[in-house]
Amino acid sequence: MKTTRRAFLQTSAMASLVAVGSASAAGSPNDDADLASGKTLDGFSLAGRHPLLRTKPGPTYFEGMLLGNGDLGVCAVVRPDALALHMSKSDSWDIRVTEDSDKEVRPFSEIMELWKRASAELHRRGDHDSLSVESVDFFREYGGRVGGSYSKRWPRPWPCGTVCLKWDPRWVELVSYSLNPANGLFTLQLKVSTITSSSPRNVKLAAFVDRESGKIHLESEAIPELSIIYSPAIDGFCPGVFDPGHIETHPDQLPRPVLKHQAVPQGMQFSCFQYFPAIGPSKEDPNPPRSDKDRNVSILGQLSGDWTVSNIESSGSLQFSARSATSLRLDIAIATPRDLLLKRLEAEQPREKPASWITIPQTRTYTEQELDTASFVESVVSKASTIPFDQLQQGSEHQWREFWSASAVSFADKVLERIWYHNQYFLACCLRKHGTAPGLFANWSYGDIGGAWHSDYHLDYNCQQVYWGVFSSNHVDMHQPFLELVENLLPMAEKTAREGFNLPGAFFPLSAYPVPSQIVPYPVPPWGYQICMTPWAVQSLWWQYLYTQDVDYLKRAYPTIRAAARFLAAFVTKEDDGRYHIFPSISSENWGCTVDFKMNKDCILDLALTRFVLDAMVNASTILGQDDEERRHWKEISNNLASYPQSQGPHGEVWLDIVNAPPEHVYNVPITLAPVFPGEQVGVARGSEFLEIATRTAKTIRLEGGNDLVSQPLIRARLGILDLAWFKGQIEYCMLQDGVSNDRVRQSGGRYGMSTDFDFMMRMGLWCENFAVPVVLNECMMQSYAGTIRLFPNVTNLGAARFDNLRAVGAFLVSAAFDGKSVTRFEILSERGASLKFVSPWKQKTIRVVSSSDGKHVTAAADGETWTVATRAGERYSISVR
Numbered sequence: 001m002k003t004t005r006r007a008f009l010q011t012s013a014m015a016s017l018v019a020v021g022s023a024s025a026a027g028s029p030n031d032d033a034d035l036a037s038g039k040t041l042d043g044f045s046l047a048g049r050h051p052l053l054r055t056k057p058g059p060t061y062f063e064g065m066l067l068g069n070g071d072l073g074v075c076a077v078v079r080p081d082a083l084a085l086h087m088s089k090s091d092s093w094d095i096r097v098t099e100d101s102d103k104e105v106r107p108f109s110e111i112m113e114l115w116k117r118a119s120a121e122l123h124r125r126g127d128h129d130s131l132s133v134e135s136v137d138f139f140r141e142y143g144g145r146v147g148g149s150y151s152k153r154w155p156r157p158w159p160c161g162t163v164c165l166k167w168d169p170r171w172v173e174l175v176s177y178s179l180n181p182a183n184g185l186f187t188l189q190l191k192v193s194t195i196t197s198s199s200p201r202n203v204k205l206a207a208f209v210d211r212e213s214g215k216i217h218l219e220s221e222a223i224p225e226l227s228i229i230y231s232p233a234i235d236g237f238c239p240g241v242f243d244p245g246h247i248e249t250h251p252d253q254l255p256r257p258v259l260k261h262q263a264v265p266q267g268m269q270f271s272c273f274q275y276f277p278a279i280g281p282s283k284e285d286p287n288p289p290r291s292d293k294d295r296n297v298s299i300l301g302q303l304s305g306d307w308t309v310s311n312i313e314s315s316g317s318l319q320f321s322a323r324s325a326t327s328l329r330l331d332i333a334i335a336t337p338r339d340l341l342l343k344r345l346e347a348e349q350p351r352e353k354p355a356s357w358i359t360i361p362q363t364r365t366y367t368e369q370e371l372d373t374a375s376f377v378e379s380v381v382s383k384a385s386t387i388p389f390d391q392l393q394q395g396s397e398h399q400w401r402e403f404w405s406a407s408a409v410s411f412a413d414k415v416l417e418r419i420w421y422h423n424q425y426f427l428a429c430c431l432r433k434h435g436t437a438p439g440l441f442a443n444w445s446y447g448d449i450g451g452a453w454h455s456d457y458h459l460d461y462n463c464q465q466v467y468w469g470v471f472s473s474n475h476v477d478m479h480q481p482f483l484e485l486v487e488n489l490l491p492m493a494e495k496t497a498r499e500g501f502n503l504p505g506a507f508f509p510l511s512a513y514p515v516p517s518q519i520v521p522y523p524v525p526p527w528g529y530q531i532c533m534t535p536w537a538v539q540s541l542w543w544q545y546l547y548t549q550d551v552d553y554l555k556r557a558y559p560t561i562r563a564a565a566r567f568l569a570a571f572v573t574k575e576d577d578g579r580y581h582i583f584p585s586i587s588s589e590n591w592g593c594t595v596d597f598k599m600n601k602d603c604i605l606d607l608a609l610t611r612f613v614l615d616a617m618v619n620a621s622t623i624l625g626q627d628d629e630e631r632r633h634w635k636e637i638s639n640n641l642a643s644y645p646q647s648q649g650p651h652g653e654v655w656l657d658i659v660n661a662p663p664e665h666v667y668n669v670p671i672t673l674a675p676v677f678p679g680e681q682v683g684v685a686r687g688s689e690f691l692e693i694a695t696r697t698a699k700t701i702r703l704e705g706g707n708d709l710v711s712q713p714l715i716r717a718r719l720g721i722l723d724l725a726w727f728k729g730q731i732e733y734c735m736l737q738d739g740v741s742n743d744r745v746r747q748s749g750g751r752y753g754m755s756t757d758f759d760f761m762m763r764m765g766l767w768c769e770n771f772a773v774p775v776v777l778n779e780c781m782m783q784s785y786a787g788t789i790r791l792f793p794n795v796t797n798l799g800a801a802r803f804d805n806l807r808a809v810g811a812f813l814v815s816a817a818f819d820g821k822s823v824t825r826f827e828i829l830s831e832r833g834a835s836l837k838f839v840s841p842w843k844q845k846t847i848r849v850v851s852s853s854d855g856k857h858v859t860a861a862a863d864g865e866t867w868t869v870a871t872r873a874g875e876r877y878s879i880s881v882r
Contacts, residue, residue, distance in 0.1 A: 043408030048182035070432025073443030096280035097517035101148030181425035211399035298373035441765030450765035469775030505567030535609035608679025666750025705746025784808035833873035
């Protein structure tokens with residue numbers, strides 16, 4: 001999708017931003033104390049040492065500072081003449097889907113025949129150069145027909161508009177602005193003068209998104225000649241350069257938003273109501289009727305003070321001009337029908353047992369009361385406006401303190417520390433329990449920004465990657481939006497398996513949206529038929545059990561994981577070699593549908609993830625005492641899956657992405673290392689027989705950049721070969737002014753040529769998949785994926801480091817310290833009383849384990865360097881050298 005070009009500062013300027021943002025931390029007298037002290041780390045205080053701070057205006061969206069509460073997102077952009085608050089919401093979507101292309105979708109058996117015919121057609125032509133059959137007209141035309149729905153501009157995130165505080169730059173000058181990631185508080189410092197004044201006065205403005213409710217609150221000292229403009233998102237608005245822009249009219253546009261304003265005793269209110277029809281226009285029905293699945297979003301803001309009102313016709317905006325320079329209070333609430341329903345469902349939960357997992361179906365028909373979002377936001381704002389700003393801010397800060405209390409880290413290397421805290425903050429801004437799962441660009445969008453690929457759920461890694469670190473960072477509740485997403489997709493996936501493949505279980509789609517429509521958005525070969533999407537969709541459901549040991553949770557997640565396993569077990573084929581093979585198999589974004597299926601067998605990612613899910617089901621079914629017969633079959637397949645494809649490369653034997661692939665191909669993701677991650681079958685803790693080929697593959701793989709910012713270093717950490725100095729360089733190469741590390745191309749030679757704009761993805765939006773980078777640092781400090789805890793398994797250029805309450809497999813909360821040479825502290829909290837296994841961080845020394853409650857020694861059994869301890873639920877243990 002074409003995106004609007006935005007100005008960027010060079011990487012050197014971005015590095016300067018990092019230095020400025022971390023300046024206070026660099027000189028903090030508490031740094032060494034944090035690393036050496038046995039006291040609990042204060043994550044709130046540590047996060048506050050890494051503010052984002054700027055002293056120059058940054059007028060573009062990508063220079064703004066990000067606020068959010070896991071549902072509502074705000075990008076605060078400071079221009080020389082204004083502060084713009086661009087507002088978005090995770091479930092504010094143009095939900096239209098045009099479903100006429102769904103009738104064109106053929107069963108997979110017919111697609112296979114089409115594939116064979118296309119191969120034969122190329123042979124008939126004497127075409128020996130084409131690798132893919134997608135150049136054959138009838139094959140390409142089929143893809144075009146079934147992809148008709150996805151080619152529309154909708155569905156898409158729909159921004160909630162912009163509130164702009166505009167001042168006269170002759171009298172108002174920026175001093176600085178900052179964002180504190182500890183509490184999400186945005187602060188703007190201005191210098192105000194007049195034509196007659198000899199000394200300017202300082203003006204402070206503060207704003208935040210309430211952590212719990214998502215309301216926006218702003219307070220400012222008096223700014224002269226201030227005007228406030230609310231500009232709604234309008235389908236068809238075209239911004240101008242030398243003109244104020246204009247609104248074009250097209251028959252397939254969203255309905256225009258309804259804007260209102262009214263004077264109230266406290267000042268002035270403005271509101272916006274955007275209606276979202278569920279049915280998209282088509283050739284057969286260009287004006288579809290309303291449906292019971294339609295939705296809406298309401299925005300209401302209240303200004304304190306005395307204002308005049310005018311309309312800006314060119315942009316459909318409302319402008320409020322202050323009659324006098326007085327202090328300002330602005331309160332904004334945004335709501336969808338889902339919010340009203342969720343509020344009721346949470347209230348209905350027994351007080352003694354708060355909601356642990358509420359799923360709202362995307363096919364939900366909302367009631368008339370739930371659709372009355374306008375009344376809801378008016379009530380919310382009217383109540384909030386009576387509460388002092390400081391009291392609201394303190395309440396929100398309390399919620400942030402609770403968030404940061406879950407886990408904390410401290411590094412001697414403050415760049416690494418800043419990377420961890422900034423990205424945990426960004427995750428908290430776009431993920432929350434019972435929120436809507438974020439798409440590609442999370443809950444930040446403006447104009448075309450954040451709309452590429454519909455900002456959909458890409459289930460061939462993008463969607464899942466966001467959640468990779470939530471378990472080890474001890475934020476399990478942040479995984480809940482993904483659980484809801486997968487539960488919502490299950491009926492679609494089961495229908496595809498049944499009707500598309502004539503197989504049991506569930507085949508999950510490549511692309512999905514948070515909309516009522518139940519058609520598969522992108523049923524286009526080759527990418528719509530990647531097998532990896534199905535096991536990848538359910539992998540983290542098993543992780544949640546491993547990290548929590550919650551059997552009640554497993555009972556609910558089990559049917560979904562089983563549906564994926566049943567499809568995989570039915571899809572694989574046992575061949576004459578006694579091995580189970582995956583055919584056809586599509587290597588993600590590499591070869592597509594090749595002539596005569598030359599490169600469409602046993603993709604390494606399909607094999608690794610299939611084995612992961614089948615092994616998970618063997619364990620899960622044993623725990624729950626279910627599906628004995630199938631368990632034997634799952635185990636038999638897993639034990640006899642085809643070998644990972646490999647070949648001799650110029651540097652030795654390496655893994656390939658698929659059978660017959662060349663060893664020196666340039667990839668977009670480290671797919672050839674899938675057995676390490678996401679497969680979790682090879683690493684310093686498991687699969688030692690493959691460690692040599694895995695390490696060689698990791699050291700020699702060619703990656704184009706743009707999609708591997710988290711996965712490549714995570715794999716290296718799992719192998720114990722990650723250089724943290726290199727990792728920092730990769731993060732900073734991709735960093736925007738707002739502190740987000742985006743997708744940026746690193747080399748040509750694969751899909752990209754010498755003339756490719758390496759920044760083309762940087763301007764699409766904020767790639768929330770990269771907010772998962774803390775998992776890399778977590779895995780450098782502790783690995784437990786194999787069921788055995790290893791402390792600081794990857795320390796090259798790590799330096800001294802300490803962490804509190806990182807979560808390990810087995811439902812253990814682990815705290816440890818490393819002085820740069822050896823482990824100096826090791827403590828465990830056992831949540832469920834599971835058997836504890838760990839590799840001794842002190843080689844060939846006797847271990848002492850002491851329970852904290854009574855100070856008694858606990859028996860520890862050694863098997864080489866691996867120790868086992870029986871634990872009690874709720875007990876803490878201190879582990880040291882005897």
